[in-house]
Amino acid sequence: SMATVYNTLKMLVTYNLVIELDNGDGATHYDYFGRPHFHVVCDSCAKITDVFDEHFADLAKSLGTITRDQTGYLVTRTDVEVHGLCPDCQAKLGLAR
Ligand SMILES: [Zn+2]
Incomplete structure (x- = not known):
């Protein structure tokens, strides 16, 4: 169900x-x-796309350590969002090369 x-x-x-x-x-x-990745979000249509990078797991770990050191938080996860305009929206706005 x-x-x-x-x-x-x-x-x-x-x-x-x-x-x-x-x-x-x-x-x-x-x-x-399951596979380390972050997200890129289109500021125009709000589409979310996965971005895979072999170094991302290390980066997320490092961000967690910095956060813990500066704020004392017990970090449970790191969720990175990159923002921009997707190729479709760039084309609609005449920004595509
Ligand atoms: Zn878009």
């Missing part, structure tokens, strides 16, 4: 295996965090 799926997702979120994304459309989106 949907309730079971929802509860399973909530559990996975609790254990940081998936993350919840607010896509700005009122629905909750889930993202599997």
Whole structure:
């Protein structure tokens, strides 16, 4: 049932295996965090695209350490968002090269 799926997702979120994304459309989106990646968000259409980089896991770890040192927070996860304009929106705005 949907309730079971929802509860399973909530559990996975609790254990940081998936993350919840607010896509700005009122629905909750889930993202599997099995492969280290970050997100690029289009400021125009709010599309979210995964970006994979082999160094990202190290970067996220380093951001967590810096945060803990400066603020004393027990860091549970690092969720990096890069913002910009997607290729489609660039084309619509006549910005594509
Ligand atoms: Zn866009």
